[in-house]
Amino acid sequence: MRALLMVLWLLLAGVTSAMAAVQVSIGINLPVYPQLVPVPGYPVYYAPSVPGNFFFYDGVYWVFYDDDWYMSSWYNGPWTIVAPAAVPLFVLRVPVRYYRAPPVYFRDWRRDRPPRWHEHWGPEWAERHRGWDHWNRRAAPRPAPLPTYQRQYSGDRYPREIRQQRELIGEHYRYRPHESVAREVVPEPSSRMKAPDRHEREATRPERSPRMEERDRQPFARDAEPRHRREEPMPMERRQMERRDMESRREQQMRERDMRERQAGGPRMEERGPRGQGGEQQAHGRKHPQQKEGGKNDQPER
Secondary structure, three states: OOHHHHHHHHOOOOOOOOEEEEEOOOOOOOOOOOOOOEEOOOOEEEEEOOOEEEEOOOOOEEEOOOOOOEEEEEOOOOEEEEEEHHHHHHOOOOHHHHHHOOOOOOOOOOOOOOOOHHHOOHHHHHOOOOOOOOOOHHOOOOOOOOOOHHOOHHHHHHHOOOOHHHHHHHHHHHOOOOOOHHOOOOOOOOOOOOOOOOOHHOOOOOOHHHHHHHHHHHHHHHHHOHHHHHHOOOHHHHHHHHHHHHHHHHHHHHHHHHHHHHHHHOOHHHEEEEEEOHHHHOOOOOOOOOOOOOOOOOOOOO
């Protein structure tokens, strides 16, 4: 089988298509949708529980098996062999430590660095891919959304026919790959597409600068403050509050004054007359100092 695949790959090396249109079964058989974990700092996922070199990038599953790269739009194939020149660079840049079944010649390479593909595939490939292991990490694309809808297709429900797989992708998956080789196996979304799930919405969300995100968080931070801290009285309300405070202080002063007069032997509360406009008390219940005691009022002498 391997010899046949190598012959087909050599025959199709000069064809414009980047991949060999041969779909095969390889040594990976997944009964259910695998757990995919992001590779830190890379737009690539890997499957830690799969006994093989299983990755997901740009809407496509990638497997490095028996010294060849394979791709598929579904997690359990069928798989299509891909020429070394057509494998996306971000897949090749994944460090050695994320290969769950690395070849023997990987052992002498650093685990925190990508495999030495320029040595493995020879000078011709290295000449065409100069600087393949150096890139601007800030300009790396966002990871493609995971096609989690495929979880419901396992066992007997798993679609084996390519036509059925493409129809289901068109109905459930709205992501369009950036790599030309991935576009060959991921069709465009159909008009019957269902609403995207949470993972797809987060992955397709446009990039936002830190300043824009900080500005968007400010209203939410303001809403989180206690109501009595963020609500200030209007100018009219403030004047009414000041007026009530002034009246309260005046009443307090009047009560203190009455208390002092009572302690000093002043007029009793019931003997006081009504207060005047300026707060002065009018005499009531007491005799004028010039009025004489007695039953009748004496007339002054003429």
